[in-house]
Structure formats: structure tokens, C-alpha cells
Amino acid sequence: QNIRQYGIEIGVLEPGPLNSITDVGEVQVGHQTMIVGNHIRTGVTAVLPHPENIFQQKVPAAVYIENGFGKLAGSTQIKELGNLETPIILTNTLSVPTAADALIDYTFSFEENRNVRSVNPVVGETNDGYLNDIRGRYVTKKDVLTAINNAEDGVVEQGNVGAGTGTVAFGFKGGIGTSSRRLPEKMGGYTVGVLVQANFGGVLQVAGVPVGKELDKYYLSDRLNESPDGSCMIIVATDAPLDARNLERLAKRAALGLAKTGGIASNGSGDYIIAFSTAEENRIPYRATEAVQQKSVLRNNRxxxxFMAVNEATEEAIINSLFHAQTMTGRDGHTINELPVDSVLKLMERYER
Amino acid sequence: QNIRQYGIEIGVLEPGPLNSITDVGEVQVGHQTMIVGNHIRTGVTAVLPHPENIFQQKVPAAVYIENGFGKLAGSTQIKELGNLETPIILTNTLSVPTAADALIDYTFSFEENRNVRSVNPVVGETNDGYLNDIRGRYVTKKDVLTAINNAEDGVVEQGNVGAGTGTVAFGFKGGIGTSSRRLPEKMGGYTVGVLVQANFGGVLQVAGVPVGKELDKYYLSDRLNESPDGSCMIIVATDAPLDARNLERLAKRAALGLAKTGGIASNGSGDYIIAFSTAEENRIPYRATEAVQQKSVLRNNRxxxxFMAVNEATEEAIINSLFHAQTMTGRDGHTINELPVDSVLKLMERYER
Amino acid sequence: QNIRQYGIEIGVLEPGPLNSITDVGEVQVGHQTMIVGNHIRTGVTAVLPHPENIFQQKVPAAVYIENGFGKLAGSTQIKELGNLETPIILTNTLSVPTAADALIDYTFSFEENRNVRSVNPVVGETNDGYLNDIRGRYVTKKDVLTAINNAEDGVVEQGNVGAGTGTVAFGFKGGIGTSSRRLPEKMGGYTVGVLVQANFGGVLQVAGVPVGKELDKYYLSDRLNESPDGSCMIIVATDAPLDARNLERLAKRAALGLAKTGGIASNGSGDYIIAFSTAEENRIPYRATEAVQQKSVLRNNRxxxxFMAVNEATEEAIINSLFHAQTMTGRDGHTINELPVDSVLKLMERYER
Amino acid sequence: QNIRQYGIEIGVLEPGPLNSITDVGEVQVGHQTMIVGNHIRTGVTAVLPHPENIFQQKVPAAVYIENGFGKLAGSTQIKELGNLETPIILTNTLSVPTAADALIDYTFSFEENRNVRSVNPVVGETNDGYLNDIRGRYVTKKDVLTAINNAEDGVVEQGNVGAGTGTVAFGFKGGIGTSSRRLPEKMGGYTVGVLVQANFGGVLQVAGVPVGKELDKYYLSDRLNESPDGSCMIIVATDAPLDARNLERLAKRAALGLAKTGGIASNGSGDYIIAFSTAEENRIPYRATEAVQQKSVLRNNRxxxxFMAVNEATEEAIINSLFHAQTMTGRDGHTINELPVDSVLKLMERYER
Structure with a gap:
């Protein structure tokens, strides 16, 4: 269950109907979860900005890098051209090349793309090597295509699914989480949705409550037992008509939401945020006869x-990932326990939430 | 009083002896506070990385820009050359030119600099125009030089002083705040100190407690009565031997501490972080016979x-600025109330802090 | 005279009617030239993107920093917000604060701006301290305002004028130079104009001819007699409807034009490029009732x-600055000779240009 | 033959003994050339900063992006951590994933790396899809490993080899090219070496001579017959003890050398520069007991x-690639002619080179 379903609210804005990245436009999410034997605990998550041929109908996009110890594919072209031309794939660190190759296959699979000879696959990753035999590189191109084919709007499965199957956050089992915020009509009524692959550390706070300290499980505790490394991939979608510059600014604010959960963007954490706009009038056709495109652009001062919305949605998406993930045993008998939700809820009560 | 003096701890690391940026090396801080008539509520704060001729003994430095709606002088040269060659001055937005000019005077005042014909003055600012008649540009070069001359190590005055005289944070009176963290010996025993000029908004959290919501004074509350704009200037000092690249990474983490106070880096907020290292062995002489300098450089994985230290110290410095600032009436009878510390402390208790 | 008036063409595209930055939209340029006694050899050049109240009608803009050893004011806000709200002032390094202060005066001088309390003055600079008593800081706010008041469209004076009065390029007298290119109609018919303040070094090439080597005056020649330091400020204007992202890309290509003159962006050279678009439909009103603005945006693939146009115009503007500048004696009897145009023309002939 | 072997010198500095990137430290280069049937015209080039286990002995490195329309893998981690931990692979655009995957295999093949679970493969690319059936993705992991295994110091094969097999530059057959410069002892005696994969366009200049115009083959000629797109990958090696910051500055200057050949960094060109230092004292061990590393760092003002050296070496490396490449027929009968060296040499003579 989402934390909100326990009556605990994060922030001051309202979520969208599903409290999910799929509240935004026609965004779709699909997972391929890989739990095999004692050693494979990994998977793939696909986020599609819209269900059509993305290469032919690119969307404005930006990447913000909070900490670049990571292997994200595709960031430099997004930055240069300001757009995204494939689904976004999340997976484990060492499967980025396979996922990128699969995105090329996927793009070539459209008849309309038959003469395309350059594709910018976008793949984010976190390192699930504690629970998963990551060196085995078990993710195949087929797994990636399956995640894409599984993509749908509606409720997004969270926790130990897809690219979150083997991840760890704040010493607890992490995973996929999502949340959204919808602005009041007088502020445009726009929706911001966030999906995270949570796999990092620090000193866990839940809605401001010092859960990590209370549970004596945090970075730099005396026992120094928790590495803060890992990574956090954050996908931000909005239907607000933002150009690439303002999408980058929006992406940057997602890191502030991560901070509110107690994340510190540690040295070994690859914390990347990819943001895109689904505003239909601003899609960028691959081919166009007109040299000049008419765009709607939200003013800076709006x-x-x-920024508030993405901050809150990111914080809540990360907490949701912890609330959904379940205890997992994997490689070499490594076990990561789930967040003890009951204890946390008691703490929340004690701390007046 | 600092929040810590009320028994409330922020984070998990210990502060340095003064819980101040002056805990770091020989860092000095000086203020010039300007409260005149009903309309002047401004001032100048100077931070000196060391008490000698900084132009001749530059320090490694970096700037990180969380939101660039601001007029900071000197950032591009710091980024290119990786060093700082003047004191850092903080003042109001429209007095940046005057302060920069004064830093040139200051640099030229050293006999040793008599042939210098290029100086990179570093001046940060926030907009105190609600309480201060900012258009009057009352800060003079003499005021700036006075702030530098006032600089000393030891306890730093906080609240309505220097560049914090007229600032507003979270709808309450903001100002200058400082805090520090000292790492355990096994982690190097380094100190990180932070000084802030707090003048921004969002939804105030104090040590995780939703103070802004409880006091019904926050951005995007129904009444929309609080602009989150303004700015936050953050100065970070450390004695750890960091090169410019890792100083930039350190600076970036200060923004995460700001986030924990409820700051959102709003569109109109100029949020800049300047970080420098005081490690003596890495100072950069203006003139040197040797082409190659031997430096000590802390490894990435340390x-x-x-990062944790700067995160905590920034959060605490901002809260300290609010705890020290007092109600102020200024321009056109505008009044900004101080944070109601008693009420906040009761909230802290109720919320189990 | 411009080099083109000697029959020598640079590049393959055609210049605009005046071969000047004033070929673009309503761009205006004004100079204040300061030659006083034996020691003052400096000045101010103002570039106005349009003749109205720029603060109220901002223009899309970007800054690209080829080498940040410089004191340019205003870059971080341009980058964050993607626009320019004052004229661009060029002057000497140590007069940047005065010029910034004057731009605030200028902005406040408009009745319509009477409630404005934040202004982002944009001032570029190069170091003219070899010929000019730069430490004297003789430029006054009045000089800056005079340059702005002198601004007009039409032919731009080049050489030893305004901010180019005391500059040195490739060991010869440098100064202000300008040039433009107009694209054929089938490519949109857009104009790109460039104005430079040339004050840097390297190994001079004129339209590919190794003039520096032939005249035995170049960086790293045996006698090492020429410092490549100084700076080159480059202003780029276009009427093409470019957003800030593509303006930054355009700015970046100006550096390639500088390279073709033999510039190397040496360590001590502050090489900054500021680009803006004059497309009227994309001006950004300070106040607007609409949250969303309709913009025309040229597609990436146009x-x-x-890029070619700005490359060529920058190369030619730099060469023009050398062709116009005249021998100057200044501070401490320092003399910098003008480019020996006759010898250069003979070289051009010998090298088949 | 290199252009220099025809008696034509580019720039004013001397090349190293081999006029090759392999003049620097222990740098090694290997190719795998793939010419099969009528349709495969591609390959792989590997550059090794040193012959040992690079993951265990990382080298300081930086990436500069002149134009990010490209799919380079690994740039964000290089930027964040300032180092390179694999060989650099160059290949075609759509084979980046395969090459990245092969670099993981390569890294895992060292017994010492048996517990490594995170690798940052660095792969650059250009699009050889005019001559090569690039959609076929014929490059295999084995091809990549073969290129690495072929790596050796000594003379580097240039032209239609490795990643240059199917590339096109300025409308002529491009390919791999290399060059170097050695500074005089009084400037440190350092060597800078450059290797390019030339696949881009513009208006060709050879040592300043307008070859493209003379041969009537250039971008924006009336017939518009030459696309400037493609890409240029540039690898820069130096034995100077530079940290990541100054390596990035060095990389940036390689783009100025590209400009001197007539390149314009067109919209569709992915122009990336990767620079590394081979200075042994600055290698970064994967594991170290010491938290602080002693480094030698060249001062900024040296x-x-x-900068001059990398500028010249890049220009010459690109020209060398053209001088070595030979006419090639590939996919769908497409033919790209080699640069007519004899005609060019006559032009050089006519233009007094």
C-alpha cells in the first residue's frame, strides 16, 4: 500500500487520481521482473511518454545529474537537442548496453522508421549487485522488449518489480515507487508524475519523522553498517508545456524531494533525473516541412x-517504493529486510503524523 | 540562541566547537549592519578564507548554482580556474556592483598587489527589497571595506546582521545563520562549516517538524500569502583537501540541506553555493617558479x-538564522515577524523532538 | 576599411547590407571612447537588442563561455531564465562594477520600471591594461550611459573606439570589429550579426593566410614575445526565432570562427559569447496575464x-577589428602598432587571395 | 602518407617522433577493420591509456562535448569522478551498446577485477551509414576485443581502418587520423597526441588553403551537395600532469583545431572530445589505504x-585522416572518393604552402 493509504500525507498538494506517473497524459509503464533461482534478482522497467512511435513524435526532455557515478545512456543528446526519441528503460548497471541495443531493435520495428540510421536509446540504471548476480548480465533484449510491451496506463505496480526487483534503499528493501501531484486550476491544473528506482542511502526520514535514527539504521551510525551508495533513478513527467530549459529546472527540483527522504547523493550513487513534457502541441515530428514550429511555452514565473509538485511527488514516490517492497533473499544468501511498516506507522503516530 | 542550545539536534554528526563556519581553519567573518531611518534595512557580510593576502594565496574553490535567478559576481572565473582570489562578500541585489568595486579597492590596498591589473571579485546577493529601500543603493564601498575589516574568527553574530539585516525566510524574518560539522577522526576529522544568508520560501520544516503547516504560513497555502522567492546564498568552508571538482560536488550537497528546511528553489530565488578549501598545502600562489604544484587530494570515495556534513550544517545554519532573527519593520512600514520561537519549541515537543 | 572592401572574402556566405551587427532587426550600437592624456586608453561599447525598454520586453538569450578567465556580469541569470533584460555593455576588466551599476541606473530611468527592484546587468570586459591605466578605473557611470545614448543602427564605427580603444590582438592593435551574414531565402533568409572586442592572441591567420608567421609575430615563436592573453568578447545577434538552447549552440560556434583567425583561447583570455534573438514574436514581456506564451521556434535541423553564418561573421569581425585599428601609444609610453595592412594585402596576393 | 611527409607543416610546434597519439606515454592503439561483401564497411578502434589493468589504475580524464548529437557512452561518470577506467572504444553509432558490453567483458577478464560489479565503459561513435549497412549492426563483442588485443604502441595505421573504415569527411573519404606535438623543454617538454575518427563536414581548409572551395565541394555551395553531418570523435592524450579540470579545458581546445580544417560542428554532428593524462604519479588506484593522494598538478598559467599543441595536433590529425583514406564503395553501391591528394598538393603549391 502507498503511505497515503495509511492516512499519512506528504506535502501540501493533492495527488492525481492514481497518485502515479500514469496520471500524466498518456504515459505508460511496464515491468519485466526477473526472479530466478537463488541468484537472479533483477528486471526492467519501461516508461513511455506516449503510446505512439516516439521516434517520429519526439517529446521535449531534459536530464539533470545530481551525482554522475552512473552509466545512464543517452543524456548528451537529450541535452543538445532537448528531446527524447525512445521509451526510457531502467535496469541494472551492467545491463545498460543490452537495454540500449533493445531500444534500437524496438525503434527499427516500426515500419515508418525503416530508413532511420541513428537512434538515441535512453537507459538508466542502478546497481542491484548485492541481491542480484549482476555480473551474470541475465537481462536479455527480449526482457527489455517485454517490459515495453507490458507498458500500460493505469495503476503502476510498485516495490520488487521490474528494475526495482533487487534494489536496496536506506538499508531496507527498495524498489519501484511512484506518486503524482495535480496543481489547482488557478495554477494551470497541470499534473506532475514521478517514478523512482530507489537504491540509495542516507538517514531515512518519512514525512519528516526520523525513522532511520529510530530504527538505528542509517549512514554514519556508530556501526557504520549502511552504505549510502547505490543510485536513484527518477523519471519526471508533466503535461505542462515546458521547453527543455524549464524541464531541466524541474528535474533539478526532484533532487530536493530525494533530500527530504534523507538521501545524500553519496559519492557512489548515480542519481539522475529525466524529465519530459507530454504536451501534445509541443511534440517534435522527426520530419516536418515547416522550418519553424509554433510552441506553447509556460512562462518562467509560473x-x-x-517545482513544489515535483519535490513532493519525488519524496512520496521514494517512500512508496519502501512501503511496497518486500523482504528479499538473493545472491549468496544475502537478505534485505523490508521496511517494518507496522513499526514505522507506530513511529508516525508517536511523532504526531 | 541556536536551535541546538534548546536541545534540538539536526542530523547525526557533531558540530565543531563554535558550531560555526569559523570552526574551519582560519576562516573569518565580518558584518556591517545598516539600519537607518525607516527605510534602510540592509548590510554587508564578508567571509575570508584566511586572514592573509588572498590574491597572493588563492584557495581552491567552486560555485554550484541551484537556481540562477541572481546576480552573483565572479562565478565564471572560479569555475574556469578552480580558485578564489578575494574575500566573499554578501549584500543586497542592487549593491553587487558597489561591493565588487570595493573588493578591487581592497585587493589593490596590498602593497604586494601593486602591479595587479585583473581581479575577480566574488559577491553574492539576495533581495531584501521588501524591508529595505533597495532601489536607494545605500551600501557604499566603505561599508564593504568595514565588513572586511570587522572580520574575525570566533563566534559569528547571526540573525538581523550584515547581509541578513533585511531578509525574509518562509515568511518570517530571516538573516545570517551558521553551523558546522566535524567528522570523526576515522573519517579524517575534517570540519565543514556553512554560513547562509537566508531569504527564500517554501514550507518550513524544523528538524522534520512541519512548522510551516502548523503555523499556517507556507507557499501554496490556500491564501497563497507567501512568496517563496528571494534567494539563499550559502558559503561552505572545509579544511579537507578537496580540489575544485570535489568542492563543486560538496557545494551541490548544500542544496540538499536547504531542501530539508522546506526550501524549493523557487523560480525567483537566486540560490548559489560557494565552497572553498582552507587546506594550507593546496593554496595557489599567484606567482610561482615551479610549473607543477604538489597537492594533497582527498579520494572520491572519501x-x-x-556530503552528509554539509547537508546537516546547511539545514542547521538556515534554522539558526530564523532562531536568531528578530521582528523588523522597514520600508513603507512593512513588518516581518520573527519566527515565534516559543510556539515552535512547543511544536517540537509535541512532535517528539 | 573592412577587409572585404579590399576584395578579400571570408567564407562562402553573403554579408548583410552593412556587413554589421546592425543588419539584424533593430539592433543598435553605441560607443564612448576615452583617450585622455598619456594614460587613459579605454572606453565603453553598448549593444542594444532593440531600442525600447528591454527590461519590459526581454529577448531570448544565451551565454557560452569558451574560457572563463574573465569577469562578465550577468551570465548565470541569462542561463537560468534564458533571457536578457538590459543592454549589453563592454568595457575594461576593472570597470565592470561601474558599468553594472550604470545599467541599473539606466533601467530605473524608465518610468515604467519604477517598481522594479531586481535587475540583471550584463557587462563583458577585456583587459586593456597594457595601453590603459586600468587601475585608475576612469570609466564613470556617465560614460556608460553616454555609450547607451549614442547607440544607433546604421554603420558601426570600428577599431580604436569604445571598449576597443585600448585592446591588443595578435600583438597588433585590436579593437571593435563587426560583420554579418545573411542566409539565402531558401534557408530562411535569416541574418546573423557579430560584434567583437578583440584583445587576444595566438598565431594570426587572415582568410587562411599565415600572416602571423610571415610577420614573425606569434605566440610561441622563438622569441616568445607575444602573450596570447587578453580576452575576446563576442556579441551575436540574429533575427532567427531561436530559443535559449539553440542560441547557446549558436554562441558556441562563434568560438570556431575565432579559431580560424588563429586564436587559441589561452589560459589568461576571457572568451565569452553572448547571443540573442531579435525575433519580435518571441520577446518576453516582464508582466503578462497569460501563463503560456506562443512562440516560434526554429527546428534543430535548420x-x-x-552555425556557418556565425562562424564566418566572427572570423571576419575579428579581422575587421585589426584592419580598422590604428597604432596607439598609451600608459608608460607603451605603443602597439597597427596591423601593417599594406604588407598584409601583399601577403594576401602572394598567397592567392 | 601524412601531409607533413609532403613537406607541408601545420602550425608552429614540432610533432613527436611518430607524429602520433602513441608518442604519449605508453598509449596504445588497435584496430579491427570490417570490410565484408558489398555492405559492411565499419570497424572498431581502441585507445588504451596504458597497457595495464586500467580499472585498477584509472587515469585522470575529461570529456568535452562540442555538439551532443551523438551516443557516446560513459561521459557522465568521467565528468563526475574525473577519471577513465576502461579503454576508449570508437565504432559506429548503432554498435555502441555492443562495444560497451564488450568493455565490461574485457574488464571482467582480469582476475584482479573478479569482485568488480560496476564498470563505466567509454565508447564513442560516428555514423558510417552512408557506406556501411549500419542497421545490420555487424560489430560483435569479439570484434571489439580484437581491436583491444591489437592495440600496440608504435606507428598507428590511418585512413580506412577500424572505426574509420566507412566514414566521410568534407564529402571525401575520411577515416582515422593521428598527430602529436611536443613542447620545448622550457615549456615542460610535454607531449600532446590526438587521434580522430573523422566523419563530418563544412568547408575544407588544408593548412589555411581553401581546398573545399577550389574543388567546389563544400557545405552550402550552390548545389548544396554536401551534408556537414556525421560526427568527429577526438581522443586527446598527454603526459602533462593535468587534473580533470584542466583536461576538460584541453579537450575544449581540440574543437578549435577542428574549426581550422573548416568543420562547423553542424547540427547533426556528434563532436566529442575525450582527454586523459598518462602522468604515472597521478594514476588513481581502485583500492587505496590512504584517503589522501599526493598529486602533481600543472599550474593554470602553464x-x-x-592549448596550442592540441589545437595543431587536432587540425593535423584530421588532415592526415583525409590524406590516408582511400576511395571506398559500400552499401547500395555508394561510393565516396578519396581526397585527390595530387590536386590538393598542387593547390598547396599555388597557394604558397
């Missing part, structure tokens, strides 16, 4: 409510 | 404890 | 001809 | 001669 951005602050969106 | 950075995470420092 | 940029290459503009 | 950089300009290196």
Missing part, C-alpha cells in the same frame, strides 16, 4: 508550483 | 561523510 | 546554416 | 602552450 514554474514554482511545478 | 567524500560521502563530507 | 541550425547548420546559422 | 596551460597555453598545451
Amino acid at each position: 514554474m514554482s508550483p511545478l | 567524500m560521502s561523510p563530507l | 541550425m547548420s546554416p546559422l | 596551460m597555453s602552450p598545451l
